[in-house]
Amino acid sequence: MKGGFFITGTDTGVGKTWTTVALMRHLQKQGRSVLGMKPVAAGCTLNDGQWQNADALLLQENGSLTVDYRCINPYALRDPVSPHIAAAQADCNVQLEEILRNFYHLRSLVDMVLVEGAGGWLAPLNDHQDIADLAAVLELPVILVVAIRLGCINHARLSYRAILAASQPCAGWIAVCSEPNMLVRDENIATIRRALDAPLLGVLPYTHYPDFNFLSKRLKLDVA
Numbered sequence: 001m002k003g004g005f006f007i008t009g010t011d012t013g014v015g016k017t018w019t020t021v022a023l024m025r026h027l028q029k030q031g032r033s034v035l036g037m038k039p040v041a042a043g044c045t046l047n048d049g050q051w052q053n054a055d056a057l058l059l060q061e062n063g064s065l066t067v068d069y070r071c072i073n074p075y076a077l078r079d080p081v082s083p084h085i086a087a088a089q090a091d092c093n094v095q096l097e098e099i100l101r102n103f104y105h106l107r108s109l110v111d112m113v114l115v116e117g118a119g120g121w122l123a124p125l126n127d128h129q130d131i132a133d134l135a136a137v138l139e140l141p142v143i144l145v146v147a148i149r150l151g152c153i154n155h156a157r158l159s160y161r162a163i164l165a166a167s168q169p170c171a172g173w174i175a176v177c178s179e180p181n182m183l184v185r186d187e188n189i190a191t192i193r194r195a196l197d198a199p200l201l202g203v204l205p206y207t208h209y210p211d212f213n214f215l216s217k218r219l220k221l222d223v224a
């Protein structure tokens with residue numbers, strides 16, 4: 001079965017990349033070939049004459065096959081700012097058709113492609129399109145990553161409503177416990193669980209380093 005998921009989050013820095021790699025591991029352990037894609041990345045360094053982003057490199061490294069960097073990250077924007085501003089500064093226009101072309105190529109190679117968004121669900125990509133529009137053209141079910149920290153209930157409810165408003169199927173949400181001393185953490189997770197009409201696919205515990213094997217065992221995603 002050819003498919004994939006679109007990984008969005010309640011904000012930037014909530015754990016989308018770590019979660020995407022953990023999901024890739026989880027699916028690979030089920031016997032599926034998987035690639036990760038970060039179509040638009042803001043915040044890149046110049047490596048051997050090519051702008052590259054740390055998230056995209058991590059996704060490339062963890063794929064089931066070695067694929068060309070540019071296919072995983074067609075838009076590598078230098079400055080770590082909102083993608084539409086980073087693109088404008090680089091005199092570049094993010095085009096969904098170009099992302100779709102690369103996505104189809106990746107999907108022809110493997111069973112599943114996991115696509116990480118940039119920022120949150122409504123982060124703009126250009127003057128008239130945002131991450132929600134990207135998820136729509138990719139036609140992928142959405143997974144919402146929620147960093148369990150103060151304010152997360154509001155952010156999770158807002159993001160979930162916006163996903164539903166876009167008529168995008170939501171495959172579920174994942175709680176990322178990136179704050180080791182978060183007060184009433186379990187109560188926050190329970191509240192979000194009641195508020196969202198989508199399954200909780202896993203609670204990723206705090207880890208001192210990115211232990212993707214360990215994190216992948218905390219996920220439950222059954223793909224038909």
Ligand SMILES: Nc1ncnc2c1ncn2[C@@H]1O[C@H](COP(=O)(O)OP(=O)(O)OP(=O)(O)O)[C@@H](O)[C@H]1O
Binds near residue numbers: 011177
């Ligand atoms: N399970 C975890 N345990 C501990 N820390 C975590 C965990 N998951 C994420 N983090 C912390 O949160 C940081 C941000 O995670 P990550 O890079 O996955 O976020 P992101 O949503 O992909 O960010 P961006 O918006 O920049 O793409 C990590 O560098 C790490 O410090």
Ligand SMILES: [Mg+2]
Binds near residue numbers: 016017018055116
């Ligand atoms: Mg990321």
